[in-house]
Amino acid sequence: MPSAHRPALSRARLATLTLLTLVSVLTGCSAGPDPTVRVVPSASAPGTPRSGQPAASDAPAAPAEVAVPSVGITSSLMELGLNTDGTVEVPPAEEGMTAGWYTGGAVPGGIGAAVIIGHNDTRFGKAVFHDLKKIKEGADITVTDKKGKALHFTVTATESVAKSAFPTEKVYGPTQERALRLITCDGDFDAQGHPVDNLIVYATAR
Template sequence: MAPVLARSEPRRLDVPRIGVHVPLSRLGLNADGTVQVPPVDRPEQAGWYAHGYTPGERGASVILGHVDGGGREGVFHELGRMRRGDAISVTRADGSVATFVVRSVEQVPKNRFPSQRVYGPLDHAGLRLVTCGGGFDRRTGHYTSNVIVYARLT
């Protein structure tokens, strides 16, 4: 049986391959029902989607961050460099550390975002790291794709 941990909110994210070592904020939903993201003027921040699973629980825990913002690189600027087998650690409120291994990385057009695969139920403890990617559409002021890292608790 796959390992799982009791519910405990995440406090810190460490992704050695891309030099990410940051505290995590809580994210919810916007008024229109879309998932909140960290403030774009603070691109160094990452946040955990608090209406979902905590890292280590059975299910998909989702952490979001910007690729850039305010003319600066964001916390997930190098997320597309992640590879299968890379380690990700999340320090939790109970003092435990949930360690995940990357299973896959994909870039998908925003209009084909795989919501079910990112937020849907799982039979194991999973982690998703999500940021923007692809080309930048100057007309809309947004990137055209998302980069998504899929990881599993070890």
């Protein structure tokens, strides 16, 4: 909230910050319990269209497949929405080799941040994004939509962050770029056998 040490916020900025305050992301993949990803948006952020909105005639179709050739990743994409408790759905552990697209964000290739989530490992073993940590800046990520159109994204950065300090605004916040984020787990394990960090890959459309 505004204070003597902080300039007053515009109504639009305050609304965006309120939204992002309600968003937390905790992605864990391990041999233990299924991972949890918490995303609790109250409304869509500017530049980040939500599922169900009318699409423009030139808007990209929903994604069907993601591929990262440089690290040997290819996966079909399931759609991930929100659970009744406000947590985002994740691919079931038994489908750990399949990544998912979060439908509450942008469609890959459209304006805004599109988010694809995949397991690193599950209780069944190595999963789809196990080798994502090997990706390099400048690498190609290809998302093929349901119409068969291939959309190419270039990796601009990667970072490993503590789940307790997940950069929500940076990942899910409004952007006028045609942005893509890939998210999986990373780092050491806690006492329950869950990784304590997230790996985030940032990319933009070519």
